[in-house]
C-alpha cells in the first residue's frame with residue numbers, strides 16, 4: 068500500500084459551490100482547487116478540517132463557471148487580511164472569460180496554468196489535464212507527493228484519454244458523479260438544459276463515473292469521493308449505490324463517500 072501523505076478536504080461540492088484543498092500532511096502546505104463558496108464557509112470549513120490557511124501555497128482554477136470562481140474575490144481578501152497571498156493559477160482563456168477573475172487581476176497574482184503541463188508547488192507535483200466541458204477552457208488535476216497521489220476531476224461530459232491516463236494509479240480518486248440519467252430526463256429541467264448536462268461537454272452521470280472508476284481500479288486505490296452531485300437530478304444513495312455495486316461486484320475494498328455542499332468532507 069502506498070503511504071497516505073496527502074489529504075483531500077472537499078469544502079463544498081455541487082452546483083451551489085465548489086472548493087477543495089489538497090494538503091501535504093508532512094509539511095502542512097496546501098493547495099486549493101476552485102473557490103466557488105463564500106468567505107465564511109471557506110475559512111470555517113478549512114479550520115474544521117485542520118487546514119492552516121497561512122500554508123496555502125496556491126489556488127488552482129478548473130474553469131470559469133461561477134460555481135467554481137464566484138467566491139475568489141472575497142476569499143482572497145479574507146486571506147490577505149491574515150497575511151496569506153497565494154498565487155492563483157488559471158488557464159489564460161479562463162482568466163479572459165471570467166468576470167470575477169478579470170476584476171481581481173490588478174490586485175492579486177494570477178499565473179497562467181498550462182494544461183497538459185506539470186507544476187511543482189512546494190512538495191506537491193501538480194499535473195493539469197484537459198476535461199470536456201462547456202466553458203472557455205477546463206481541466207482536472209493529478210497531485211503527487213512522495214509515493215502518494217490524488218486524482219481530481221469534475222465538470223466533464225466525457226473522460227478524455229488524457230484525463231484517464233492522468234488518473235491512473237491514484238490512491239484517492241475524486242470524480243464527478245453528477246446525475247442519474249433517469250432523474251435527469253424525467254425531471255423538470257428544460258430540454259436544452261437536459262441536453263447540455265448529458266452532452267459530451269456537460270457532466271458525468273453516475274453510470275459514466277462508475278464506468279471510469281471501474282477502469283481505474285488497482286490495489287492501491289483506497290478512497291473514492293463522488294463529486295458535484297446534482298441536487299435536482301441525483302441523490303446521494305443513487306450516486307454511491309451505483310459505484311458501490313460495481314465495487315462489490317469486482318470485490319474491491321475502496322472506501323466511498325460523497326462531496327457535499329452542506330459540509331466539508333476529508334479523506
Ligand SMILES: [Zn+2]
Nearest residue numbers: 082132134222
Ligand atoms: Zn460546476
Ligand SMILES: [Zn+2]
Nearest residue numbers: 130132200222
Ligand atoms: Zn462547470
